[in-house]
Amino acid sequence: MAFDAPTFSSRDAVVCRGVGKTWAAGTKRAHEALREIDLDIKPGEFVVFLGPSGCGKSTLLYLIAGLEDSTEGQTWSFGELVETPSPERSLIFQETSLFPWLTVWQNVSFGLAIRGASQAERRAVAAEALQRVGLSAAMDKRPDELSGGMRQRVAVARALAMRPKVLLMDEPFAALDVQTRARMQDFLLDVWRDSGASVLFVTHHIDEAVALADRVVVFTARPGRIKTICPIDLPRPRNLFSREAEAIRIQLTELLRDEVDRAFAEQEALATAT
Amino acid sequence: MAVVSRDGDTGAAAGASRPAAATRSFEPARMLANVGRLDWLAKMWWACLSVGLFAGLWELCWALGWADPQLLPPPHIFLSNFGEQGKFFNTATRWQVGNAMGEGPSALESVMITVGATTMRVFVGLVLATVLAIGIGVAIRYWHLFDKLVLPTVTLLSPVSPIAWLPVAIFLFGIGNAPAIFMVVVALFFHMVLATINQIDGVSPNLINVARTMGASKAQIYGRVIVPAILPGMLAVLRLNLFGAWMVVLVAESTGVGYGMGQVIMLARNTFNPSLVFFTIAVIGVLGFAFDWLLRLAQRRILYWLPDTKEKLRGL
Numbered sequence: 001m002a003f004d005a006p007t008f009s010s011r012d013a014v015v016c017r018g019v020g021k022t023w024a025a026g027t028k029r030a031h032e033a034l035r036e037i038d039l040d041i042k043p044g045e046f047v048v049f050l051g052p053s054g055c056g057k058s059t060l061l062y063l064i065a066g067l068e069d070s071t072e073g074q075t076w077s078f079g080e081l082v083e084t085p086s087p088e089r090s091l092i093f094q095e096t097s098l099f100p101w102l103t104v105w106q107n108v109s110f111g112l113a114i115r116g117a118s119q120a121e122r123r124a125v126a127a128e129a130l131q132r133v134g135l136s137a138a139m140d141k142r143p144d145e146l147s148g149g150m151r152q153r154v155a156v157a158r159a160l161a162m163r164p165k166v167l168l169m170d171e172p173f174a175a176l177d178v179q180t181r182a183r184m185q186d187f188l189l190d191v192w193r194d195s196g197a198s199v200l201f202v203t204h205h206i207d208e209a210v211a212l213a214d215r216v217v218v219f220t221a222r223p224g225r226i227k228t229i230c231p232i233d234l235p236r237p238r239n240l241f242s243r244e245a246e247a248i249r250i251q252l253t254e255l256l257r258d259e260v261d262r263a264f265a266e267q268e269a270l271a272t273a274t
Numbered sequence: 275m276a277v278v279s280r281d282g283d284t285g286a287a288a289g290a291s292r293p294a295a296a297t298r299s300f301e302p303a304r305m306l307a308n309v310g311r312l313d314w315l316a317k318m319w320w321a322c323l324s325v326g327l328f329a330g331l332w333e334l335c336w337a338l339g340w341a342d343p344q345l346l347p348p349p350h351i352f353l354s355n356f357g358e359q360g361k362f363f364n365t366a367t368r369w370q371v372g373n374a375m376g377e378g379p380s381a382l383e384s385v386m387i388t389v390g391a392t393t394m395r396v397f398v399g400l401v402l403a404t405v406l407a408i409g410i411g412v413a414i415r416y417w418h419l420f421d422k423l424v425l426p427t428v429t430l431l432s433p434v435s436p437i438a439w440l441p442v443a444i445f446l447f448g449i450g451n452a453p454a455i456f457m458v459v460v461a462l463f464f465h466m467v468l469a470t471i472n473q474i475d476g477v478s479p480n481l482i483n484v485a486r487t488m489g490a491s492k493a494q495i496y497g498r499v500i501v502p503a504i505l506p507g508m509l510a511v512l513r514l515n516l517f518g519a520w521m522v523v524l525v526a527e528s529t530g531v532g533y534g535m536g537q538v539i540m541l542a543r544n545t546f547n548p549s550l551v552f553f554t555i556a557v558i559g560v561l562g563f564a565f566d567w568l569l570r571l572a573q574r575r576i577l578y579w580l581p582d583t584k585e586k587l588r589g590l
Contacts, residue, residue: 085487097480100579111488
């Protein structure tokens with residue numbers, strides 16, 4: 001697909017132009033996950049992707065990470081075309097993705113080990129990153145000795161150790177209980193403020209979007225398209241029980257309900273057809 | 275047993291940098307404590323009880339006259355005349371030309387020589403098959419062309435019974451240790467290649483994606499993520515195949531080898547000696563059990579990071 005001179009600032013953290021993804025393209029099982037995504041994300045911005053399950057928001061995150069290739073359009077990060085994964089764009093997963101055979105500090109410094117850094121350097125970087133997530137004491141523990149919340153903090157530390165410019169988070173707190181999730185959100189906001197990185201955060205929790213985002217990108221049901229982009233101008237730390245927060249929550253709920261209804265109707269139609 | 279080289283670099287690094295005062299859960303002392311003492315005794319007790327019950331039932335059948343001692347001699351009969359049975363072991367040395375019946379190694383020595391020979395064949399065959407299978411299995415996933423060229427043949431040869439390879443072993447290697455080891459390797463290799471591929475395909479894509487986003491090359495992903503991640507599964511595969519190796523080695527030894535447990539079984543068959551058959555079966559059982567125990571010990575040491583699911587199941 002040919003594009004004329006792209007019309008965006010090369011300083012933007014992430015730029016998507018006409019991005020689409022069809023899984024198993026060209027086969028009988030082909031299905032379109034994403035269509036015509038145009039998106040500009042500023043450096044240091046906190047953007048939440050909100051949408052019904054299976055709408056392709058995670059797929060978009062993988063495309064931006066460079067882990068999957070888009071079938072339409074192109075993505076740039078800081079002026080460079082995204083073709084392969086890069087340590088500048090760290091991805092944090094929903095499930096624990098720590099290496100169970102390595103200790104916490106070895107997990108955190110995995111990226112440096114790959115570059116052949118000395119052990120002293122790796123330990124120093126791991127110590128610093130773990131201090132930033134408040135887990136200095138867990139340096140020499142193994143992942144299975146930690147709680148779910150601690151493991152995700154180690155995953156964040158591992159991403160931070162690469163000094164990323166963009167943090168991509170795929171429902172990172174979905175497996176945690178409600179109280180832990182609220183604490184993790186505060187923690188993430190602190191980390192984000194310190195690091196200065198842009199954060200792209202996928203969730204289907206409206207509360208989470210209201211708590212975190214500078215802007216909320218609301219997706220349609222499959223194929224995922226951008227329905228609306230909702231700015232949230234509330235100052236931080238946010239009072240989630242304020243009238244303004246409530247108004248945004250209602251607005252997002254309405255937007256999402258249409259899409260969930262549509263997804264349901266589609267699924268029912270599909271079930272009766274077969 | 276050198277099964278697979280774990281990520282030696284980081285592993286060694288962890289060992290070197292470990293603070294002496296830190297409490298860690300995979301310190302040798304604690305691991306020994308886990309295995310040792312009362313726990314270990316209790317396990318032995320249960321093993322003895324399990325075998326004892328089986329033997330007791332057999333003895334009961336004999337006492338009631340259901341089991342003919344000529345055909346199914348109970349343990350107290352086939353274990354009692356050890357000196358008599360031991361004679362038949364180490365057939366090659368004992369009946370060499372010029373050796374009188376009373377000369378040569380004693381009964382115990384004969385049994386030990388035979389057991390040693392068979393165990394060595396099992397061990398060498400198992401190590402060769404494992405190294406080859408993991409190597410080829412990883413190579414199949416690593417190079418796409420290699421996959422296309424090799425995997426169909428491996429799959430084609432997988433269902434072939436080791437019995438069918440027996441003539442090939444003799445054609446190629448004549449008699450001696452080589453054909454027996456070849457039989458063990460050929461019986462395990464193809465399955466283990468498929469098992470390796472299966473294990474590789476089961477590695478969590480998240481772990482691979484993490485390594486990719488950190489800039490790991492293909493070789494680094496295989497060396498630092500895939501190989502450690504498949505280790506637990508491969509050790510389980512190895513344990514299952516250990517028993518397979520013991521089964522095959524007997525088939526191989528029953529023909530193309532001068533001595534070994536297989537020869538003893540054949541001799542017992544040809545001379546209609548049920549006592550000797552059951553005695554040999556008992557020896558094989560003990561050996562297989564010991565091998566399995568050693569492998570489990572190794573498993574617990576190499577795979578220190580695995581949770582103990584068995585304990586959880588016991589609580590159900």
